[in-house]
Amino acid sequence: MQKTLKLKSPGNEQYALAVPPELSRLDKPFNGSICAADGSEFDIADNIISVIGTAPDDMSMAQSTNHWSLTAEAYENLWRKRSIGILSGDEYSLADEAALLNDWMKPREGEWFLDVGCSTGFYARSLVEREPRCSVVALDFSLPMLAKAREQGASHGAGMYLVRADARQMPFYTGTFDGIVSGGTLNELTDPQRVLHECRRVITKKGRFFIMHLLRADTWYGKLLQQGSGIGGIHFWTADESDEMFTRAGFRMLKRETKGIVCFTLLEPTV
Numbered sequence: 001m002q003k004t005l006k007l008k009s010p011g012n013e014q015y016a017l018a019v020p021p022e023l024s025r026l027d028k029p030f031n032g033s034i035c036a037a038d039g040s041e042f043d044i045a046d047n048i049i050s051v052i053g054t055a056p057d058d059m060s061m062a063q064s065t066n067h068w069s070l071t072a073e074a075y076e077n078l079w080r081k082r083s084i085g086i087l088s089g090d091e092y093s094l095a096d097e098a099a100l101l102n103d104w105m106k107p108r109e110g111e112w113f114l115d116v117g118c119s120t121g122f123y124a125r126s127l128v129e130r131e132p133r134c135s136v137v138a139l140d141f142s143l144p145m146l147a148k149a150r151e152q153g154a155s156h157g158a159g160m161y162l163v164r165a166d167a168r169q170m171p172f173y174t175g176t177f178d179g180i181v182s183g184g185t186l187n188e189l190t191d192p193q194r195v196l197h198e199c200r201r202v203i204t205k206k207g208r209f210f211i212m213h214l215l216r217a218d219t220w221y222g223k224l225l226q227q228g229s230g231i232g233g234i235h236f237w238t239a240d241e242s243d244e245m246f247t248r249a250g251f252r253m254l255k256r257e258t259k260g261i262v263c264f265t266l267l268e269p270t271v
């Protein structure tokens with residue numbers, strides 16, 4: 001059950017834009033716009049609320065490919081389903097990952113969650129499938145990915161708000177979310193530290209943050225592959241380096257599980 005989502009007006013944060021819960025019913029197409037008292041207006045097309053009108057012009061090659069319909073179409077079935085198994089060299093299904101996510105996040109009735117860089121919405125969907133009485137916001141700056149998230153959400157009967165925005169500048173009020181989840185997005189960000197700071201801003205003081213990211217490889221072939229990905233804009237860190245980023249943003253680690261280079265971490269705000 002989704003409640004009314006409040007977005008900050010870009011012009012003046014004293015003016016909130018109230019997003020009606022009907023928008024989160026992904027099986028019911030919703031088109032139009034929402035307007036704040038200061039006149040700022042966001043378009044809504046097929047349930048997707050666009051806070052940014054176009055893709056940012058400083059995207060890396062990896063980020064640009066996520067704006068292609070072909071990538072969005074193939075992403076979950078061709079890549080995401082097998083990704084953890086391929087990257088970790090171990091058997092690991094989407095169901096295993098969803099179980100870990102829900103075991104650590106423990107979504108409860110009435111809570112609010114944010115999926116940062118949701119792509120086709122796998123984490124967002126997993127939370128709402130576990131606890132349909134929580135409210136979930138899935139954020140990405142790629143329209144084709146959000147369109148696919150809508151399609152997947154509708155076919156699974158999973159309600160959520162879909163927001164097109166830049167994670168470096170999120171349209172949410174401070175302390176909006178009881179939990180944040182993010183799968184694989186950190187490695188792709190042009191400014192990961194800034195996004196982590198934004199996550200700290202929009203999470204409650206007692207919130208929890210589930211983040212999956214890829215570590216720097218220590219085999220020669222892994223290093224070679226990662227050097228190639230670096231050119232495309234994908235970054236890798238050692239566990240110590242990424243922990244330093246989490247600490248700098250105001251988080252501390254509660255739990256960690258690594259499978260090869262795949263690293264799952266549960267964080268909480270330090271203050």
Ligand SMILES: C[S@@+](CC[C@H](N)C(=O)[O-])C[C@H]1O[C@@H](n2cnc3c(N)ncnc32)[C@H](O)[C@@H]1O
Pocket residue numbers: 063066067080116117118119120121122123139140141142145165166167168182183184185188189190
């Ligand atoms: C590796 S994919 C995430 C996969 C997804 N979380 C999952 O678990 O399947 C990274 C996503 O982050 C999005 N992204 C990258 N930089 C972003 C930014 N600055 N703001 C919003 N979305 C961003 C991309 O469009 C892409 O869909």
